[in-house]
Amino acid sequence: MTAPIVIVGAGLAGLRTAEELRRAGYEGGLVLVGDEDRPPYDRPPLSKQFVRGEVEDTALRPPEFFAEQQIELRLGVAAAGIDIAHRRLLLADGSELEYAHLVIATGLRPRRLTGLPELAGIHVLRSHDDAAGLRAAVGSARSALVIGAGFIGCEVAASFRAEGLDVVLVEPQAAPLAGVLGEQVGERVAEMHRAKGVDVRCGLGVSLLHADENGAVRGAELSDGSEVAADLVVFGVGSRPEVEWLAESGVELAPAGAGGGVLADENGRTSAAGVWAAGDVAAWRTPAGAHRRMEHWTSAGEQARVVALHILAELVPGTEVPAVPAQVPYFWSDQYELKLQALGKPSPADDLHVEPGNGHAFIAYYSRDGILTAVVGAGMAGKVMKARGKIAAGARVADVLAPA
Incomplete structure (x- = not known):
């Protein structure tokens, strides 16, 4: 019997990877391992609606979803290591899982x-x-x-x-x-x-x-x-990548001073054959050759799709991997009645142009060498979202600001 694909980390990136594998036509065994007793749930509401008592359940999928998609859940047990030579995941309860491919999506741990x-x-x-x-x-x-x-x-x-x-x-x-x-x-x-x-x-x-x-x-x-x-x-x-369990595995890790995480190429492939990384824990190689972790909700889904498609290409030789269009990074934060939204990759070192709105609303345009790199706004959702295409196109900030 062919070993399953095993995903370590039952958070957003792990769930999305499982979903993308099924969506792409993978019909083999699929195991989702998580150290918490709960099936995958949404984390952003925890600091807002949940802690205020406004919502009770932040589950990402209903319980029947996993049975329908034939995704086996192994919950309440942490990963303890990887036997790369024999393609086995070692679990904290002493058990092992054989894998055909392994996806590391263990996320972060708070400092x-x-x-x-x-x-x-x-x-x-x-x-x-x-x-x-x-x-x-x-x-x-x-x-x-x-x-x-x-x-x-x-x-x-x-x-x-x-x-x-x-x-x-x-x-x-x-x-x-x-x-x-x-x-x-x-x-x-x-x-x-x-x-x-x-x-x-x-x-x-x-x-x-x-x-x-x-x-x-x-x-x-x-x-x-x-x-x-x-x-x-x-x-x-802040938080740090959940990688302690990989210390003796042979999977190459990024230095803590560089943000830490699991080193991976631009498709999520790590230094170990058959082992991949996605989500907050993954330090993917950028076009410039550096490695960077993306701690954003939307990036988890994008990386999951890329990893899923490349795993299938290895399982079925000759399979063409369709290009996955790079998305403009997006994240948000709800604070009081305002939604703080960010598109692109803002940096404190960027040039900045800020336009105030009503009350505490504002929109800020970030640029580097005259090129628009990011837009951040509070209470100005329409203006922020209109900038997505301009950031993707590498528009000149002067041209973006001119109409305003």
Whole structure:
């Protein structure tokens, strides 16, 4: 009996890879392995609608879907390694899975600040269980400290304010999202949060966490010596690729200093025969020859399709692989009543032109050497989405701005 295709990681990229294999005509065995007990679910709502109690279920597909598509789910067991020579996936429960091809889609793990005590009331947010614990804690909390003003931190701060908590948002950089969108756009995000009552403090870190007599967090001392009261703390200080289980596998990994992840070519093929990588964990080779991870919802689907088609081409020699048009990267973040949207690849080093809208709405045009590289907007969805074709075409920013 032919070994199945095994996908490690039952998140968005893993599910999309399974779907694309079936859509492309693959009829063989297909196993989706996940370390959580839940079938694939959508993560973006966890920091917003779910933590606020507005939705209960974020499943990406109903239970019957997997039976209909003949996708075997192996849930609640983590991957522990790969025996490349014998094409076997080693699982943490001691079992093994033989594979014809293996797709690594294990995603990310949230970081925690080192040197701080483990106290009740301290949370990270990545998994459904994380979100459920945070949602339960919000009901009895009065004040919250959110450490890190990236997308997760900003979304959690907005959700906490919607639930009536006093919120302090601490960010070591000069502005929220400055490392992704630059200080000028980041300061607009900070202004939006301050207008909603969030105490945004940038250029600071956390030196100490204080506990009450029961070992629960009650506040913090910041790096400037100021004190913050908080009975709920959330770390939003970024994530790292889930690759520890690959340390002895022989699959080549990117250096941590370069973003980490599983090194792969432009089609998701890794250094090991029959092993592929897709999604947040995958550092794909770019046209310039560098390797870059794309932590975007839409990129997971695009990479899944490319990987699926190339696996089929190897299983059926002579199969032509249709070209998959490169998509313009897109991501979004819901904060209060505004949707922050980004098309392209914004960089803090880009030239920037910002046009204000009503209230806290704005649109920002990023360019490099005169070429439009990205558009970011809040509350201006129509204008942002109209820029997709211009970014794809490498339009001159001067021509884009001229009509405005």
